Amino acid sequence: MTTKKSTSPPPPPSGPSSCLRDESRLEGFASEIKNPADHRTFLDLARKCLARGEPMTFQGARTGLAGGAVPQGGTAVGLGALDRPVALEKGPGGFELLVQPGYTLAALRRDLARRKFDFISPGRASRAEKVLAEFQRGSYFWPPDPGEAAATLGGAASTNAAGPNAGFRGPAGGHIAGLNFLFSDGEERPVRRGEHVFREGALRLPDGRTLEADPRALGLPPTADLTDILIGSQGMYGAVTGVRLRLSPAPAHVWGLVFFAGSEQRAAAFMELFLDSPPEPLVSLDYLDKASLDVVAEMRGKASRLAEIPDLPGTARGAVLAEFQSMDEGLIEQASLAALRFCQEAGLDPDDSWALTDAETDKMRMLRHAVPEGLGGRLDRVRAQGFPALRTSTDFTVPGRGLGELLSEYRRDLEGGGLPAVVYGHAKDNHLHVNVIPENDGQVARAGELARHWLERAKKARGGLFVEHGVGKLRRELFLEAESPERIAALRSLKKTLDPNNLFNPGNMFA
Numbered sequence: 200m201t202t203k204k205s206t207s208p209p210p211p212p213s214g215p216s217s218c219l220r221d222e223s224r225l226e227g228f229a230s231e232i233k234n235p236a237d238h239r240t241f242l243d244l245a246r247k248c249l250a251r252g253e254p255m256t257f258q259g260a261r262t263g264l265a266g267g268a269v270p271q272g273g274t275a276v277g278l279g280a281l282d283r284p285v286a287l288e289k290g291p292g293g294f295e296l297l298v299q300p301g302y303t304l305a306a307l308r309r310d311l312a313r314r315k316f317d318f319i320s321p322g323r324a325s326r327a328e329k330v331l332a333e334f335q336r337g338s339y340f341w342p343p344d345p346g347e348a349a350a351t352l353g354g355a356a357s358t359n360a361a362g363p364n365a366g367f368r369g370p371a372g373g374h375i376a377g378l379n380f381l382f383s384d385g386e387e388r389p390v391r392r393g394e395h396v397f398r399e400g401a402l403r404l405p406d407g408r409t410l411e412a413d414p415r416a417l418g419l420p421p422t423a424d425l426t427d428i429l430i431g432s433q434g435m436y437g438a439v440t441g442v443r444l445r446l447s448p449a450p451a452h453v454w455g456l457v458f459f460a461g462s463e464q465r466a467a468a469f470m471e472l473f474l475d476s477p478p479e480p481l482v483s484l485d486y487l488d489k490a491s492l493d494v495v496a497e498m499r500g501k502a503s504r505l506a507e508i509p510d511l512p513g514t515a516r517g518a519v520l521a522e523f524q525s526m527d528e529g530l531i532e533q534a535s536l537a538a539l540r541f542c543q544e545a546g547l548d549p550d551d552s553w554a555l556t557d558a559e560t561d562k563m564r565m566l567r568h569a570v571p572e573g574l575g576g577r578l579d580r581v582r583a584q585g586f587p588a589l590r591t592s593t594d595f596t597v598p599g600r601g602l603g604e605l606l607s608e609y610r611r612d613l614e615g616g617g618l619p620a621v622v623y624g625h626a627k628d629n630h631l632h633v634n635v636i637p638e639n640d641g642q643v644a645r646a647g648e649l650a651r652h653w654l655e656r657a658k659k660a661r662g663g664l665f666v667e668h669g670v671g672k673l674r675r676e677l678f679l680e681a682e683s684p685e686r687i688a689a690l691r692s693l694k695k696t697l698d699p700n701n702l703f704n705p706g707n708m709f710a
């Protein structure tokens with residue numbers, strides 16, 4: 200969990216304040232705010248800034264939770280208007296959809312469902328039409344499922360966004376075949392997976408220079424390539440100007456099962472049974488604690504679109520959300536029967552469950568999404584009362600631990616600190632988001648102590664430390680404390696090579 204209160208007030212905002220903050224509620228400042236209308240205007244602007252030595256902070260939809268898109272001076276550059284699909288091609292692994300960075304997840308889902316694209320540059324018409332016709336004979340999707348559909352693909356690539364199914368399917372990066380990228384020399388270049396690969400501690404950059412680095416020190420596998428460096432880099436090495444999405448055949452059947460538990464420990468026992476022998480079509484297993492369900496109830500009273508969510512059982516002290524996807528509905532049925540067995544074994548009442556099929560699974564997504572969304576609203580209320588609270592949330596995995604035991608420890612620690620919390624997240628590898636909305640300085644300090652204590656434990660368990668939402672600015676202090684000096688030195692050296700004048704997203708990760 201990161202907790203940080205704004206200490207010194209920044210200079211007054213110079214433009215629409217919404218462009219100076221993101222979903223974390225961290226507030227920034229900029230000398231200019233620009234939202235180029237198209238790709239060419241963006242390139243001209245970026246090149247002018249580079250020539251003048253003007254820092255830039257790139258912004259997608261600003262749904263990020265770590266302050267990565269919040270400017271600390273220089274020009275804030277919104278890429279939201281670059282929001283179109285560019286081309287559909289057939290790559291070695293299947294269909295690849297090249298999109299502009301401001302194209303949103305919602306637009307992607309819509310266009311894939313209707314199998315129609317409003318391409319900017321059809322390329323050689325006959326070839327493009329042939330590929331589109333072949334595509335339209337099947338059904339395809341982009342597997343990553345980050346929770347906020349307003350997020351852009353440029354933002355998802357830059358944070359290597361994850362979401363509920365990442366424990367099973369991996370984060371966004373594994374489903375990206377390449378990027379178009381603006382580098383510090385002002386040149387925009389395509390970077391494909393499998394090109395620019397590390398060999399014997401060195402990698403050939405597209406501009407011909409050699410990057411010498413140990414990929415393991417950067418937290419990458421030995422055979423990583425440049426896309427692995429650029430994806431998840433939070434705009435620190437340049438701008439994503441195109442994302443090449445690797446599409447997969449869409450599962451014919453999607454089911455969502457939601458189980459309600461009368462106690463947290465029963466919910467945990469149920470999830471442990473699931474994880475001991477995960478039925479094959481399981482793609483996500485998420486937990487919402489009682490406080491999360493309270494947030495949802497609060498939200499339902501305010502947002503009419505949430506009326507579609509069925510009533511939550513009044514006795515529920517936690518909910519487990521399981522999603523199954525398969526071409527074979529029989530497999531999902533078998534998995535559901537296994538889930539019912541686990542449910543009875545763990546002492547949950549199967550009557551307190553929802554079975555949602557195909558389009559209905561959106562109700563499960565709405566339920567899950569209502570929690571982080573509602574937390575944003577709570578944060579705003581605390582801030583409106585005059586305390587500059589920031590969004591706080593843990594974002595690490597603790598592999599190899601029993602979920603029930605870990606949840607008990609969190610509860611004990613939170614109770615000891617007198618901190619009300621909302622706990623939700625992904626059961627696989629115990630990737631829980633423990634959220635505290637501090638209402639005074641004492642709570643900020645105690646939440647910070649716990650964050651450090653828990654992060655140490657995640658390190659000992661060899662878990663991932665800043666897994667889903669990135670480091671940005673909000674988690675910078677914690678990141679610099681928690682990561683090894685070797686990792687930090689390697690990352691600083693990489694930043695120096697790719698952005699020698701520190702003009703791209705200054706303040707992210709490093710001060």
Ligand SMILES: Cc1cc2nc3c(=O)[nH]c(=O)nc-3n(C[C@H](O)[C@H](O)[C@H](O)COP(=O)(O)OP(=O)(O)OC[C@H]3O[C@@H](n4cnc5c(N)ncnc54)[C@H](O)[C@@H]3O)c2cc1C
Nearest residue numbers: 259260261262263267346351353354355357360361434439
């Ligand atoms: C309700 C809610 C639920 C969420 N659920 C999830 C979830 O399940 N999983 C998850 O991973 N995240 C989740 N998020 C966080 C957020 O949606 C993701 O981090 C998303 O990828 C951010 O996309 P964005 O377009 O809003 O990027 P922004 O917030 O605008 O930017 C994020 C970072 O990327 C950089 N960036 C953006 N575009 C570019 C570009 N074109 N070139 C270079 N750098 C760029 C920014 O500078 C910043 O550092 C959630 C957020 C909310 C509010």
